[in-house]
Amino acid sequence: MTETTGYSGGGPVLIKNPHLDSMEEDILYHLDLGTRTHNLPAMFGDIKFVCVGGSPNRMKAFAQFMHKELGLEGSGEDLADICAGTDRYAMYRTGPVLSISHGMGIPSISIMLHELIKLLHHAKCRDVTIIRIGTSGGLGIEAGSVVITDTAVDASFQPRFEQVVLGDVVVRSTDLDRDLAEELLACSKEVPEFPTLIGHTMCTYDFYEGQGRLDGALCSFSSEKKLEYLKRAHEAGVRNIEMESTAFAAMCRLCGLRAAVVCVTLLDRLEGDQIRAPREVLREYQQRPQRLIAAFIRRRLGLRPLPATEGTTDRHGP
Amino acid sequence: MTETTGYSGGGPVLIKNPHLDSMEEDILYHLDLGTRTHNLPAMFGDIKFVCVGGSPNRMKAFAQFMHKELGLEGSGEDLADICAGTDRYAMYRTGPVLSISHGMGIPSISIMLHELIKLLHHAKCRDVTIIRIGTSGGLGIEAGSVVITDTAVDASFQPRFEQVVLGDVVVRSTDLDRDLAEELLACSKEVPEFPTLIGHTMCTYDFYEGQGRLDGALCSFSSEKKLEYLKRAHEAGVRNIEMESTAFAAMCRLCGLRAAVVCVTLLDRLEGDQIRAPREVLREYQQRPQRLIAAFIRRRLGLRPLPATEGTTDRHGP
Numbered sequence: 041m042t043e044t045t046g047y048s049g050g051g052p053v054l055i056k057n058p059h060l061d062s063m064e065e066d067i068l069y070h071l072d073l074g075t076r077t078h079n080l081p082a083m084f085g086d087i088k089f090v091c092v093g094g095s096p097n098r099m100k101a102f103a104q105f106m107h108k109e110l111g112l113e114g115s116g117e118d119l120a121d122i123c124a125g126t127d128r129y130a131m132y133r134t135g136p137v138l139s140i141s142h143g144m145g146i147p148s149i150s151i152m153l154h155e156l157i158k159l160l161h162h163a164k165c166r167d168v169t170i171i172r173i174g175t176s177g178g179l180g181i182e183a184g185s186v187v188i189t190d191t192a193v194d195a196s197f198q199p200r201f202e203q204v205v206l207g208d209v210v211v212r213s214t215d216l217d218r219d220l221a222e223e224l225l226a227c228s229k230e231v232p233e234f235p236t237l238i239g240h241t242m243c244t245y246d247f248y249e250g251q252g253r254l255d256g257a258l259c260s261f262s263s264e265k266k267l268e269y270l271k272r273a274h275e276a277g278v279r280n281i282e283m284e285s286t287a288f289a290a291m292c293r294l295c296g297l298r299a300a301v302v303c304v305t306l307l308d309r310l311e312g313d314q315i316r317a318p319r320e321v322l323r324e325y326q327q328r329p330q331r332l333i334a335a336f337i338r339r340r341l342g343l344r345p346l347p348a349t350e351g352t353t354d355r356h357g358p
Numbered sequence: 359m360t361e362t363t364g365y366s367g368g369g370p371v372l373i374k375n376p377h378l379d380s381m382e383e384d385i386l387y388h389l390d391l392g393t394r395t396h397n398l399p400a401m402f403g404d405i406k407f408v409c410v411g412g413s414p415n416r417m418k419a420f421a422q423f424m425h426k427e428l429g430l431e432g433s434g435e436d437l438a439d440i441c442a443g444t445d446r447y448a449m450y451r452t453g454p455v456l457s458i459s460h461g462m463g464i465p466s467i468s469i470m471l472h473e474l475i476k477l478l479h480h481a482k483c484r485d486v487t488i489i490r491i492g493t494s495g496g497l498g499i500e501a502g503s504v505v506i507t508d509t510a511v512d513a514s515f516q517p518r519f520e521q522v523v524l525g526d527v528v529v530r531s532t533d534l535d536r537d538l539a540e541e542l543l544a545c546s547k548e549v550p551e552f553p554t555l556i557g558h559t560m561c562t563y564d565f566y567e568g569q570g571r572l573d574g575a576l577c578s579f580s581s582e583k584k585l586e587y588l589k590r591a592h593e594a595g596v597r598n599i600e601m602e603s604t605a606f607a608a609m610c611r612l613c614g615l616r617a618a619v620v621c622v623t624l625l626d627r628l629e630g631d632q633i634r635a636p637r638e639v640l641r642e643y644q645q646r647p648q649r650l651i652a653a654f655i656r657r658r659l660g661l662r663p664l665p666a667t668e669g670t671t672d673r674h675g676p
Contacts, residue, residue: 057577066573069633097445125637127415128462144446147463147601151565157575195522204513205567206579206587245563247388247469249523255384257475257613259375261524269524283465295575315387319443 053160053168054296066162068155072125075162083122084163088136089337090156090170090297092149094284096130096141102173102330103132103139109334110135110343137337142172146245146287153291160297169220169340170292171300173329176241176282177251178305179274183317184234184325186332188221189241189301192285195250197242197276201290212290217298223336224300230335234328239279241301243286251281253313270309280305302329371478371486372614384480386473390443393480401440402481406454407655408474408488408615410467412602414448414459420491420648421450421457427652428453428661455655460490464563464605471609478615487538487658488610489618491647494559494600495569496623497592501635502552502643504650506539507559507619510603513568515560515594519608530608535616541654542618548653552646557597559619561604569599571631588627598623620647 060066065076073080091106093099100119107116112135122131129152131140140156142149160168178185191199192214201212221238228236248256252266273281285301292299304325306315315322378384383394391398411417418437425434430453440449447470449458458474460467478486496503509517510532519530539556546554566574570584591599603619610617622643624633633640
């Protein structure tokens with residue numbers, strides 16, 4: 041069974057669940073929110089941009105950064121965690137921007153996305169753009185490069201997400217919005233201090249054996265087999281590797297959300313496995329997708345004219 | 359390819375990676391620890407019990423609770439997060455007990471376990487028992503029951519964990535230590551206020567469609583199909599459903615760690631999907647596995663004699 045519903049583009053958030061409207065109350069358990077306990081349209085109805093990333097601290101820092109970038113009053117230092125009643129996820133809002141953590145891996149982002157998409161539906165949000173800003177391992181590109189994903193692929197380099205439903209496998213498309221990816225690449229010219237490129241992103245269920253690392257507690261393969269696998273991935277167009285993009289792409293596509301994945305690379309996996317850069321270098325790397333997305337949101341909101349300067353952007357791909 | 363290495367039982371922690379010993383430094387990136395920056399044998403060499411669970415706050419509360427249960431000096435309120443330099447995981451120690459969060463889902467626990475197992479190996483720990491104390495959905499048992507897992511099974515009710523290695527699937531056994539499970543069941547007589555039982559635990563990659571919930575953002579099946587699936591699971595011996603046990607069982611088994619999974623059930627999935635119990639009830643439920651494990655560790659350390667009173671324990675299973 042293959043599901044390949046396309047984008048609605050700019051409309052409401054689509055819930056593909058006929059049971060939901062007959063529920064008297066919907067408890068978004070892992071977000072500590074609910075339709076009876078919270079006025080979701082009042083809290084979230086005007087949200088236009090949702091940014092998600094693994095680390096709660098990073099998503100708080102992003103919300104504070106966006107607060108300044110949007111020119112809003114106050115320092116933004118006191119933004120409250122909307123999900124403070126639970127430590128599963130953290131959520132912050134500033135202006136029309138919602139910033140949420142999703143933890144690591146497909147199951148963790150999938151729980152958050154189910155509840156976030158229901159939240160956006162209950163809040164009657166329209167015209168929502170959702171962007172994952174994350175970290176990743178690069179393939180054949182300089183550490184610190186930012187990769188905008190055109191297509192998320194699995195560990196066999198296929199553009200698909202296999203979802204188990206009642207014990208059976210359902211295959212879903214992982215295409216992302218090409219126009220949005222190109223728009224983001226254009227925005228990257230406003231932040232020319234680091235390379236930005238478009239490429240495929242490989243999504244795995246495991247950081248060590250699943251990504252061909254030689255430094256886990258378990259490893260049964262040679263350095264040669266590892267490099268052979270990573271080079272095949274590179275030849276298939278993969279430019280970075282992370283652990284959430286296929287599920288993110290598949291769910292957002294099915295629910296009519298324009299979606300993008302923008303990840304910085306912390307190392308080049310063709311050079312090694314361990315993340316050895318000093319903490320301050322890694323911290324600056326992690327700000328790069330945030331700066332790109334801030335430029336994009338500012339441009340969308342008409343807060344700054346398009347600069348004429350050329351950036352060091354590049355386009356890679358198969 | 360099937361890997362079925364058994365337990366070493368009571369010996370050192372086994373690293374199944376020939377590359378590791380030739381590394382000059384091992385950076386445990388997601389724990390913010392390393393062999394060059396930290397004296398791991400001094401910090402962790404005497405650890406005998408490792409307890410892991412999804413929520414960082416809950417694992418902090420467990421460490422504080424154990425501190426009191428072990429009769430150690432001070433209130434335990436000021437236990438420091440050993441992984442404070444990162445927000446990926448939280449780690450606390452008190453006496454011979456290490457308490458670590460693992461987030462939600464197989465990929466998240468798998469990253470933590472790779473780095474934890476390497477940590478225990480570098481620290482030269484011996485005779486380590488590791489227990490996951492978590493939350494779950496029950497199947498045909500009263501909410502608040504505690505399930506000790508005999509075997510972790512996948513969404514097809516099979517005792518296996520499929521690990522992708524360089525794009526190929528490797529099948530691993532998910533048996534847990536039966537003697538340890540029986541020892542824990544015996545300990546449950548010391549905490550007779552709630553039912554404890556032994557059964558199979560089903561592990562899924564998804565909380566909504568993957569566990570047959572009707573209340574996600576996506577749902578393509580009927581209430582009848584859902585119940586048919588859950589009843590088949592129950593007939594196969596499944597008594598609760600969570601999202602980490604197969605990977606946990608497989609990795610601990612391969613690395614010679616005596617392992618157990620002890621989860622409280624927050625609801626009976628044959629009765630519904632939403633977690634509706636009040637927060638204070640859920641909080642008390644979540645303390646139940648902690649109380650059982652505290653009784654077990656106290657008994658192992660000879661801190662309290664075996665009580666003669668009978669508890670309300672029961673044994674379920676196929």
